[in-house]
């Protein structure tokens with residue numbers, strides 16, 4: 748269900764939001780995009796994690812997004828972004844709150860996220876909002892196909 752404050756409408760993300768979402772993501776410096784961000788893969792992510800990802804609309808346009816999902820053990824956040832002209836109004840905070848509440852209702856009580864090393868703005872956002880930067884953990888990745 749959508750809810751509106753200060754002209755901003757928050758609602759769950761749908762597959763048909765893709766065109767506006769990818770345009771937003773392409774314009775953001777701190778996000779890492781890959782083949783996992785194709786329309787089909789995003790639609791599959793939203794289907795597997797129904798009701799956990801959110802958008803914020805202003806005047807009918809998507810100006811903020813967050814993707815959230817879980818693997819039944821831990822939650823993961825991706826693609827938190829707000830267009831530059833709407834920053835500083837608590838949009839990101841409200842998107843994160845909604846995603847974490849939705850994860851909690853699925854029984855997920857801990858959430859992780861990845862931040863690019865060069866994304867100092869993103870790091871400051873997470874640190875200012877109660878997230879712990881972990882030491883002693885390294886991320887290993889491997890292509891399967």
Ligand SMILES: CC(C)(COP(=O)(O)OP(=O)(O)OC[C@H]1O[C@@H](n2cnc3c(N)ncnc32)[C@H](O)[C@@H]1OP(=O)(O)O)[C@@H](O)C(=O)NCCC(=O)NCCS
Nearest residue numbers: 777827828829834835836837838839840868869871872875
């Ligand atoms: C990071 C981002 C999502 C923040 O969006 P936002 O809607 O402006 O954030 P909020 O208004 O909810 O910020 C809440 C608080 O976080 C802190 N904060 C937000 N952005 C910050 C920044 N760049 N540097 C330092 N603190 C920041 C502030 O304490 C702020 O509170 P204040 O407005 O009372 O000062 C936005 O700057 C963005 O889209 N950046 C590019 C994409 C990106 O890096 N995303 C994160 C990927 S890991």
